[in-house]
Amino acid sequence: MFRLSRPHLLLGVLLFAVIAAWPLAKFLLLFPQDQWQVDVQVYREGGISVLQGRDIYAQMTQPPQLLPFTYPPIAAFLSVPLAFVPFTVAAWAWSITQLLANVAIVWIAWYRVRERVGVWAPVLVGVVAAGFLWTQPVGDGIRFAQVNAFLVLMCLLDLRRPRPAWLLKVPPGMLVGMAMAIKLTPGVFVIHYLLNKRWREAGWAIGTATFVSVAAWLVLPQASFAFWGGALSDPTRLGPNDGSANQAFRATLLRRGLEGTELTLAWAPWLLVVGAIVFWVARRAYRQGDWVAEAAAVGLSGFLLSPVSWVHHLHWIMVIVPAILGWALTRSPVDWRRVGAAAVVVAWFVCTMPFWGVLWKREGRDPRWVGDLLVEGNVIGSVVVLALLAWAVHRTDRERAHETPVAEGDPAPRVSA
Template identity: 50%
Template sequence: MTSPPARRPAVPRHRWILAVVLVALAASPVALRYLVFWPLDQWQVDVDVYRQAGVSILTGRPVYSAMTEAPQLLPFTYPPFAAFLGIPLALIPFGVVGWLWTAMQVVATTAIVWYAGRALLARSGSWLPLALAALTAPMLWLHPVGDGIRFGQVNAFIVLACVMDLVEPRPRLARWLPKGALIGLAMAVKLTPGVFVVHFLLTRRWKEAATAVASAAVATLLAAAVLPGTSWTYWTFALRDPTRLGPNAGTANQSVRGFLLRLGPEGLPGTVIWLVVVAGIAWVGFRLAARMYRAGDPVGELAVVGIVACLVSPVSWVHHYHWVVVVVLALLGARPWEERHRLWAAAAVTVFFTLRLPWWGIDWLAQRDWPQWPGRMLQNADVAGGLACLALLWWSARRRDRETGAGAGAGADPDVEARPSSPALA
């Protein structure tokens, strides 16, 4: 006779209320900086891009020709399906949209911590709400998260969709969908989650790969059915025009390609070097992600694939590194107080990505009489930070394999299918 499942300890309602207040207080410095004290001509410029796409659909103007108001003059650069997300925003005053979008990003980041940190949070008992708030607060101060709030970006929602898709137990909202469906919808909004399809194929998860591609294709075809001309413009012109994304060599592009564009060489030699470097990063990263998958560590798996996407993508703005939230939780694991190396690693990543080092580099390089190399190092700090995240995740996985005696299987070929045991939630 099986014993009934243990009941979760009752959580007093006032602790949930206090947790909401604490998260709001933690978000307030970022929100005040970018929503109250920020110049109006730079206010929530990226969510305005989505909103204007919605206006274009409602008014019949060309989606990919319209620009936001001066001085930004930003075009819509995302797939046509993403333009439909702007329709509800077009029905709301822009001032309200900025505050609403910020609140939604805070909620999404909190949800990422909830789902990705569930193994750790489950140990807090009736103090779970305050533990959740304590974990979420420093995540809201990360430079990538703050930049997402500054511009009104979508990366918090992209990361949340991927986390809800793969971390077990899946939330009720996603449980009725096959695995890969939410990642596919994220691909229809932004192309970068497509890196998960490569990961699925390398780990021989044919169903998840097919589901992701199918859901992205259905969303894309529905958009094409409603807006055929717009879809044709995107896939034949807008997608291939890198100038629509902004200056690829600017400091905000913290991909390997951005790093090489800033340092050279230019032209074909630079392209060859970039392809060789990203191929090496992808090879190491996908092997590590497969290792995490076989170990039943979906949070570590997500963290690795997300950071690989940031590094190998031609353009990865600072806010694309919202994946650092998942990295921190993957490093913490379920019992960081028993494995102090996890605490130190997670703390180091959190501090590093809170410091806004690329902008320190800009300030340094502005001093003409100072040596340039320290400024260049700071300017490319997030690229180095992404590589350090992969190294720390590999180090953590290796220590875990040693402690559990799983080292023999950890180096196995990732092309060999090996379904993991139940997710590491214990």
């Protein structure tokens, strides 16, 4: 263990500011005002609706966006504090808090390298957290003022092993349940728990989500009925499902013109095959005791299997990259294959392929199939990420099989989290 050094902490903050300067300026200072921090507007309108007794799911944000509230009622209740301050104050506070959450994610998920560099840890974390802002999933979180950073952090903390002292009184599964109550996607962790017969964690997750949802029903009965009785099953409330911003495989099928039964028949095999693969990867990571890779795989499953997956839903890239790296940067010689695989993931999502594809098609360039392929860039990218993560987990098994056994009487190798 090491003490934080003030010079290294200040250097970390400085490097974060320098590296993050352009994406933050682009999204927080130079972005068109009618598109600035639009999701905070959604959350804030939800909070205002609670205070004023309005129908939460009938309200829209101001033109030209006209966005509805799409989260469970408890999310509207938690958004009430945003209603007490002007929108600008709420938006800036949200962005700053989101940046701190990103730093916390890096501090936790990159623990292998962080512990290796010692007092240089703040520098490492500052550089890495700022660097991720250049990727589309994390950058779009800042652009739209999204909630994903907080959900990733909650789920990551819940899977962290060993649990830090301050988290010991929180039963495993509870934070996942709270995240699931706010947004349904973290429910994939419950599937993972059940598949691995982790009944206690599954019970706490389901119980927490149920308790919070029932409490919200008692406080906001009409809103709860509106959400669970209709708004939840209406994917059109999330925006045009066939738009290029939706990078779920189902959206690819919609863009190919499939509808109704044809759409279901084409999407079902994807859910079965990809679901089996990604939960198998998560199971292997769990059995290895690699909770970072476990969290990365389950988090990725939410993006791969959801009917609507906006690019910023892949905020899990901040966990996926260190999961692929494993111990690569802490051993001698460095495992450059892992480093290369992690670099592919970062480079892929620094590129804004769907946006390039839209421009290609809008300008009528030839060949047209290039534009179509680019529009599906992050759908393809999510499959590439799954393949690389599966490879990394398999490689961990091979590495451990070739490790020198610990002699009897020698100290056991240190495992830290």
